[in-house]
Amino acid sequence: MVFVVLLAASSLFIWNIDVSGNKKLSDAEIIRTLNDCGINYGTFWPPVSSDIVRSKMLLKLDDVSWITVNLHNSKAEVVVHERVRKPEIYDKDEFCDIVAEKTGIITKMSVLEGEKRADVGDSVVEGDVLVSGLMQSETGEDRFVHAKAEVEARTWYTLTAVEPLNHTMKTHAESSKRRIRLVFGKNVINFCSDSRNKRTACDKIIKYKDMSVNSVFSFPVGILSEHTEQKKTENRMIDVDAETERLKQDLMAELERKIDGGEIKDYSYSVADDNGLLTVTLHAECIENISIERTNDK
Numbered sequence: 289m290v291f292v293v294l295l296a297a298s299s300l301f302i303w304n305i306d307v308s309g310n311k312k313l314s315d316a317e318i319i320r321t322l323n324d325c326g327i328n329y330g331t332f333w334p335p336v337s338s339d340i341v342r343s344k345m346l347l348k349l350d351d352v353s354w355i356t357v358n359l360h361n362s363k364a365e366v367v368v369h370e371r372v373r374k375p376e377i378y379d380k381d382e383f384c385d386i387v388a389e390k391t392g393i394i395t396k397m398s399v400l401e402g403e404k405r406a407d408v409g410d411s412v413v414e415g416d417v418l419v420s421g422l423m424q425s426e427t428g429e430d431r432f433v434h435a436k437a438e439v440e441a442r443t444w445y446t447l448t449a450v451e452p453l454n455h456t457m458k459t460h461a462e463s464s465k466r467r468i469r470l471v472f473g474k475n476v477i478n479f480c481s482d483s484r485n486k487r488t489a490c491d492k493i494i495k496y497k498d499m500s501v502n503s504v505f506s507f508p509v510g511i512l513s514e515h516t517e518q519k520k521t522e523n524r525m526i527d528v529d530a531e532t533e534r535l536k537q538d539l540m541a542e543l544e545r546k547i548d549g550g551e552i553k554d555y556s557y558s559v560a561d562d563n564g565l566l567t568v569t570l571h572a573e574c575i576e577n578i579s580i581e582r583t584n585d586k
Contacts, residue, residue, distance in 0.1 A: 300334055300362075301331065301333065301362060302327060302330065302331045302359070302362060302363070303330070303362040303363075304363045305319055305327075305363075305364045305366065306364070306365050306366065307366045307368065308365075308366070308367055308368070309367050309369055309370070310368040310370060311370060312370055313352070313368065313370065318366060318368060322345065322364070322366060324344075324348065325344040325345055326341060326344075327341060327357070327359075327364055333359045333364070336359060338357045338358065338359055341357050342355055342356065342357050351371050352369065352370055353369050353370065353371040354369050355369070382434050382583060383421045383422075383432040383433070383434065383584050384421050384435055384581045384582055384583045385402070385417050385418075385419065385421050385422075385581070385582050386402065386417070386419035386435045386436070386437045386439065386580070386581060386582075387415055387416060387417050387418060387580060387582045388412040388414055388415065388418055388578050388579070388580075389414065389578050389580045390414055390443050390576075390578045391411075391412065391413045391414055392412065392441030392442050392444075392578055393409065393411050393412075393441055394406060394407065394410050394412060394418075394439060394441045395442055396438075397418070397437065397438075397439050397440075398437060398438045398439075399419055399437040400437060401433050401434060401435055401437075402419040402420055402421050402423070402435030402436065403419065403421075403422065403423050403424065403435075404418075404419055404420075405418060405420050406439075412441070418437065419435045419437040419439075419579075421433050421434060421435040421584065435581070438577055439577065439578055439579040440575055440576065440577055441575070441576070441578045442553075442574070443547070443550075443574050443575075443576055443578065444571075444572070444573055444574075445546065445571070445574065446570070446571055446572075447539045447542055447543060447569070448539075448567060448568070448569045448570075449538055449539055449568050449569075450565050450566070450567050450568075451531055451535060451565070451566045452564060452565060452566075453525060453526055453528070453564050453566055454523055454526070454564065455523070455524060456521050456523055456524075457522055457523075458491070458520070458521055459519065459520045459521065459522050461517040461520075462518045462519065462520050463517070464515065464517045464518070465515075466513065466514070466516075467516075468511065468512070468513055468514075469511070469512040469513075469514070470509070470512075471496070471498075471509065471510040471511070471512050472509055476512065490516055490517060490518050490519055491516070491517045492514065492515070492516045492517075493514070493515045494512065494513070494514050494515075495513045495515075496511070496512050496513075497513075498510035528561070528566060531566060532559055535566070535568040536568060536570070539557075539568065540555075540570065543570060543572055543574075547574050547576045548576070549576075549577075550574050550575055550577065551574060551575045551576070552572055552573075552574050553574060554572065554573045555570060555572035555573070556570075556572075557569065557571075
């Protein structure tokens, strides 16, 4: 009878929070907002209005278009639909120039609006005006327009990555410990005097298992297991060939991020091993769009 009463009483409190539908927002951010709106682990949920909580969360989360909060038994379900940002609106009356975002040699220009200030074959540096929004006239008045153009240029990159040749690495386990803790509501009961690890060369795996029924009903009780292995460390030489290949891949990925859809025309690597450091350098020639808008005052 006591167990049945406790079971019925525990179903009136939130012990499990499930978040779904979010991609840009993290679960932690949504749960923190839910906490600010009055729902947290251990909250007595029958007097809480789901509609009021939903309205408060919509005011706090700008990236959410709608949200559903369902409270039943001991579980809170939060279903999120994130907002799709509307595209930037082109204001044809806004006065702006097209300037160079990077240094390079122009290979192609496509001007839709504005007056050209550079041409194919010209060398430009970052900040140079490529297309002006000021349309000068010899017969009439000058007019200001929203310059529109796409300018491609040859650009060059030199990217470098450095890695120490010697690393302190973990080898075999010298000892291991397993600790069990009981989680009751918001409280943790330790069955050991000290669960902290005072040495750095160790691996720790923590697992939590709550008591639930088909993920529908959750008890405010769980088991927290902690497995710690103390590792022996050695100073070892890295695999130079494997590390060189990894650094090359990282540098290429960084180059592709920088050119953002541009074309890599030619590239080469140089590798140096000096003063205990492995240095890999990427030299590349690319074709990419270097034009960006810069708003001006008339």
